[in-house]
Amino acid sequence: MPELPEVETTVRGLARYLDGARIERVMLNRPDMRFPFPEGLVQALTGATVTGLGRRAKYGLVHTDRATTMVFHLGMSGRWRIDPSDHAKHDHLLIETAGHRFALHDPRRFGFVDLIDTAALDAWPAFAVMGPEPLGAGLSPEYLRAALRGRKPAIKLMLLDQRIVAGLGNIYVCEALFRARIDPRKPAGKVTRPALERLVPAIREVLEQAIGDGGSSLRDYARPDGELGYFASRFDVYDREGEPCRSPCNGTVKRIVQSGRSTWFCPKCQR
Numbered sequence: 001m002p003e004l005p006e007v008e009t010t011v012r013g014l015a016r017y018l019d020g021a022r023i024e025r026v027m028l029n030r031p032d033m034r035f036p037f038p039e040g041l042v043q044a045l046t047g048a049t050v051t052g053l054g055r056r057a058k059y060g061l062v063h064t065d066r067a068t069t070m071v072f073h074l075g076m077s078g079r080w081r082i083d084p085s086d087h088a089k090h091d092h093l094l095i096e097t098a099g100h101r102f103a104l105h106d107p108r109r110f111g112f113v114d115l116i117d118t119a120a121l122d123a124w125p126a127f128a129v130m131g132p133e134p135l136g137a138g139l140s141p142e143y144l145r146a147a148l149r150g151r152k153p154a155i156k157l158m159l160l161d162q163r164i165v166a167g168l169g170n171i172y173v174c175e176a177l178f179r180a181r182i183d184p185r186k187p188a189g190k191v192t193r194p195a196l197e198r199l200v201p202a203i204r205e206v207l208e209q210a211i212g213d214g215g216s217s218l219r220d221y222a223r224p225d226g227e228l229g230y231f232a233s234r235f236d237v238y239d240r241e242g243e244p245c246r247s248p249c250n251g252t253v254k255r256i257v258q259s260g261r262s263t264w265f266c267p268k269c270q271r
């Protein structure tokens with residue numbers, strides 16, 4: 001499932017070819033993905049010039065000069081194919097500029113597209129309730145301290161709550177808590193100020209490292225068979241149950257289940 005770094009990498013890959021370009025042609029190969037394509041999408045995009053791309057949490061944003069923004073979500077299996085040499089079965093949305101073709105490919109169709117007024121972006125239902133971006137200035141130890149004060153659920157679960165921090169998924173929460181040496185089971189309100197001061201840079205580091213790794217494989221997005229990559233070699237705890245901790249603690253990575261989802265951590269390092 002594409003996480004924030006994959007979405008960021010996708011947006012950067014698209015921006016390289018799409019930013020500033022005029023959309024010549026838009027085609028829908030079916031009426032819907034997870035949701036129906038918004039009414040008027042083809043007309044709204046055809047002839048529009050892309051004025052910028054962006055990301056909010058795990059949503060990609062394509063801004064146009066018509067004061068509208070196309071929002072896309074990659075769901076479980078979505079990815080953009082740039083200049084595909086073939087017509088693949090699961091290319092649901094096709095966009096053409098003078099120089100390039102872009103296909104939104106999603107075999108499982110959990111992804112979706114919406115079209116919103118750029119000025120009303122923050123009021124879009126999913127965005128209206130979201131916490132700050134993990135890579136933005138809004139996430140600080142002070143913010144987390146206030147947001148988590150008195151909260152009893154485990155810190156792991158609170159960090160997965162999009163209302164607290166936007167766009168953090170299971171992998172990166174596990175990795176960040178390991179780097180910050182915080183026990184994922186600890187009640188969120190009991191995480192100390194020094195621990196929160198370690199946590200914020202840890203969150204940024206794991207995301208930025210993954211984005212960097214994704215960036216180095218950016219050329220893959222231009223290949224018709226290019227796959228969205230996960231950057232598994234860099235993980236310290238994620239999916240490493242029973243393996244030795246990478247810190248010199250002689251500990252072993254343990255897996256527990258919290259609210260139905262796996263958490264990997266080192267009980268020796270994370271307290």
Ligand SMILES: [Zn+2]
Pocket residue numbers: 245246247249250251252266267268269270
């Ligand atoms: Zn350890």
